[in-house]
Amino acid sequence: MKNIRVLVANRPRLMRELVLATVGDQPDIEIVGEIQDEMDIEDAIATTRPDFLIVALEKLNRLSVICDLVLQNHPQLKVIAIAPDRNSTMFYWASLEIKSHRIEASEDGVLETIRKASETAEKIQ
Amino acid sequence: MGQNISVCILSDNRLFRESLGRILTKRSDCEIAFSHGVSEIACEEPIDWNADVIVLDSVEFLIRNGSLWKPRKESCDRIKVLLVAMDEDEQLFLRAVRAGALGFILKDASALDVIAAVRCVARGEAVCPPRFCKFLFDFIAAQTIELPDRSVRLQLSLTRREQQLVPMIGRGLTNKEIANQLNLSEQTIKNHVHRILHKIGVENRLGIVAAVHELPN
The missing domain is CATH 3.40.50.2300 (Response regulator)
Incomplete structure (x- = not known):
């Protein structure tokens, strides 16, 4: 059953499609939206109400700015930020005060983070 | 397959x-x-x-x-x-x-x-x-078509690279534009132009073009 809602907001396109191929293949994860322009993130969150936002941008400094803005408005949202040209992936969950927590930049790393965070969120509720 | x-x-x-x-x-x-x-x-x-x-x-x-x-x-x-x-x-x-x-x-x-x-x-x-296709076409064209007559090299003692630069100078390209077309640094082009000026014995780029045109075929 697909019960984890994920919004993918990645640029460059290739990285977005590769992330979609990984996450979209999972039986328990639903891709609720896919956007290319970070300016559309707020609207997309309001429309799709995701549990997770997976975001990758070309410029690393822009990535952290976007994450901070999104988390200010949506502290319950879990965010996975991928640096496309580096082997680094970060996890944010503002309501639990998790910020810039480095996770394994791999398929397993991303999927495990999504599932563990979802379990934790369910327990909290 | x-x-x-x-x-x-x-x-x-x-x-x-x-x-x-x-x-x-x-x-x-x-x-x-x-x-x-x-x-x-x-x-x-x-x-x-x-x-x-x-x-x-x-x-x-x-x-x-x-x-x-x-x-x-x-x-x-x-x-x-x-x-x-x-x-x-x-x-x-x-x-x-x-x-x-x-x-x-x-x-x-x-x-x-x-x-x-x-x-x-x-x-x-x-x-x-x-x-990138246009860039590739331009690059190849600059490498092959623009080589001047062999006599230019022989009579002015220009190296192959210097010889390659002459028609580009004649077209009015700047050092930076030539550098971009040949995938070289601007400083390298500057050095080549300086050597061409010295070899031909002229003071400026117009002199290079004029000297080449004055050569007998």
Whole structure:
């Protein structure tokens, strides 16, 4: 059953499609939206109400700015930020005060983070 | 194609390697032979990757090590490398081609574009982003068509590179424009122009053009 809602907001396109191929293949994860322009993130969150936002941008400094803005408005949202040209992936969950927590930049790393965070969120509720 | 295309993925981005591998193995004609981070590979002797196509995201790695790679089949004279570039950089593209890449694709390509490119490169066909084709055409044209008459070199004692610069100077190109076309630094062009001025014995670029035109055929 697909019960984890994920919004993918990645640029460059290739990285977005590769992330979609990984996450979209999972039986328990639903891709609720896919956007290319970070300016559309707020609207997309309001429309799709995701549990997770997976975001990758070309410029690393822009990535952290976007994450901070999104988390200010949506502290319950879990965010996975991928640096496309580096082997680094970060996890944010503002309501639990998790910020810039480095996770394994791999398929397993991303999927495990999504599932563990979802379990934790369910327990909290 | 009868046999599967065996693909080797070399990238320091593990997520990229794994996701691309996942997409490729879903195709009935592709299989992953090897997947590894480039910074963990030390190339010191000829390497047989045992793959039809190498997908790589580091042009630096190709430049440093490409000459050590062995084609899979003896009939191939070129390693079938598909470079996935993170930067839209024409000079990077040229460096990749010079280093032996047969395919070049940009980060804004789709996953389907990458699969199509892998198939093309496996067939021995070159893959080039359309927006770089014009650049490639211009570059080749500058290399070959613009060489002046052989007498220019003989009578003025110009080197081949200096000889190549003469018609470009005649067209009014700046040092920077010439540098861009020839993939050289502006300072190198400046040095070449200085030497041409000295050899011909003129004071400025107009003098170079005039001197060449005054030569008997």
